[in-house]
Amino acid sequence: MTSGRRPLLLAVRGVLAVAALTCLAGPWLFDANSLSVLTEFFIVLTLALMWNLLAGYADIISVGQQGFVGVGAYAFFGFTALAHLTVWLAIPLAALTTLIVAVPVMAVIFRLRTAYLAVGTWVASDVLMLVAGKLPGFGGGSGTSLPIPVVKQFGVRLGDRIDIFYTMSLGLVLIAFVATWALLRSRVGLGLTAMRDNEEAAGAAGVDLIRTRIVCFLWTAPFLGLAGVMTALEKLRVAPSASFNITDWTIDVIFIVVIGGIGSLEGPIIGAVVFFVLREWLAGFGAWYLIILGAISIVVILFEPRGVWGACRRWGVPDLLPVSYGPLALEPQNGSPPSEEYKDKLPIVGPRLERSARR
């Protein structure tokens, strides 16, 4: 609570803002190769934000995220290549399809709780993948390429398409981020933060646990579907093994969130940066990068359960992207973030309590 912290906070937020602006100007600044890597980064970060929302707040550990990613990719292929809709109509329809598919999936697997639910999501996504491999017109088990006319709608030249895919994935991650931040600051989010810190106490205090879980689960579906659309565009094809890939869309994502810091908005961003750097370093070592990530994540869970960001918080770094309210700020400012004057003087409720809480 020292005043010396404020310049640091402003500086780090400044760096974040500059980074975001640099990303916006990306097509003019970076070469095609960097743009492709960044496109992938934004897709994976979107997935990480969604996984973190479920696991970090709603206590739903999903090992089946790849299921909805694949549904989004396949729906996009169906609406464009088979139904011949324009791509700009097909993209929102793909998000809608993912949401519609998520409803019955949720209805079945929510009969399972905690550890069972985790494996249940895995079974559900396996079913979605196997069904996708059976759909007529989608190339069966080996998949098929997006037709050239569909791809050309994003630009005739390859360079144009790289730019537009980059911009779309950046737009997706920004929307996902802002929307999730808004959700966490809403009434539902207050309940979610309470659930993160102590589920039983949250339930006793009047948080509707089931309804909150349902909102969260359905919230992630369209974003996962849109990420799926981007994966189809990035690879220019759909295939059960690629579109529903558990390593790319779930395992990597779990490592990202766990290492970066589960149950915070900063964590997935830090984790995604760490992941992409590590992957570049270990690119020549085959399966070793997954072994090393697995080992790191086990160490993190045992010794610093809130990841890199949790460690930063303990050393006194304030919330860069606050989702909690200071107790006094709530009253005068109803719904808006606590002002900077208040911020340093107030105890921040969530992070301080959580080390003594259940996890």
Place this chain on the structure above:
Amino acid sequence: MVETFVNLIVQGVLIGGLYALFALGLSLSLGVMRFVNIAHGDMIVLFSFVILSLTGALGWSPFLVALILIPVAFGTGYVLQRFLLQRTVGKGILPILLVTFGLSIIIQNGLLEAYGPNTRKLSGGAIELAAFRVGPIDIGVYPLLVLGLAVALIAGLDTFLYRTAIGARIRAVSDDPAAADLIGLTSARIYPIAMGVIAITMLAAASCMSVWTNFDPAIGPSRLLAAFEAVVLGGLGSLWGTLAGGVIIGIAQNFGSQIDASWQILAQHLVFLVALILRPQGLFARG
């Protein structure tokens, strides 16, 4: 037609014995320690590769190798629980899931680095091909022995848990860790023993699987899913239910495989999901 139908069911029951072996350890870890070991399938595959290496080095039968590995398996489970998994006890479900998840990825990719991606199979000798006819149906001697082993292991574990002093202690800790702690039964002493026993069931599953089917470093997750479905189908805390669940999975797979390979897995999942909708507590749930 009827013959084919009966044959599919009989063969399904037989392969159900193998699935029950996969599921036994998971049923115990869910029933006793109340967690899903995500690395369950991968540990079975790891044991299969250890048997593969030792069979190659010593030139012995895989079953003999498995027999001498029993203490090693118990030790592995004991050490794993005592020094790694025990650290997550009492911290909720998230840490244990994520630790076993990390373990699963390490085992899978470690095996991939050590043995390469090729599929393997061990030879069990003449017994593999031996069969006898009952009416129009061929029954393999080896599948029947595996089913017999599954039944014997379940009966043994049931006796162990419900008739022995150590079994009573395990159940006490499982029912109420805090109360058991008060009378000197700490989970730190009891859970490692349970995990050691679980690892022995994994070894049994590994030795039976490595002779029966092909295996490669990547098949762990599919074994985990089958085992999980068998446990949930059968109902929690019921080892005989797990056997029934394994048999149902085996029959569903056999009918699905009449169409094609992906229907084999799809049929297995669909039976599980339908059962989950109709009877979420499982078929033989124990109070």
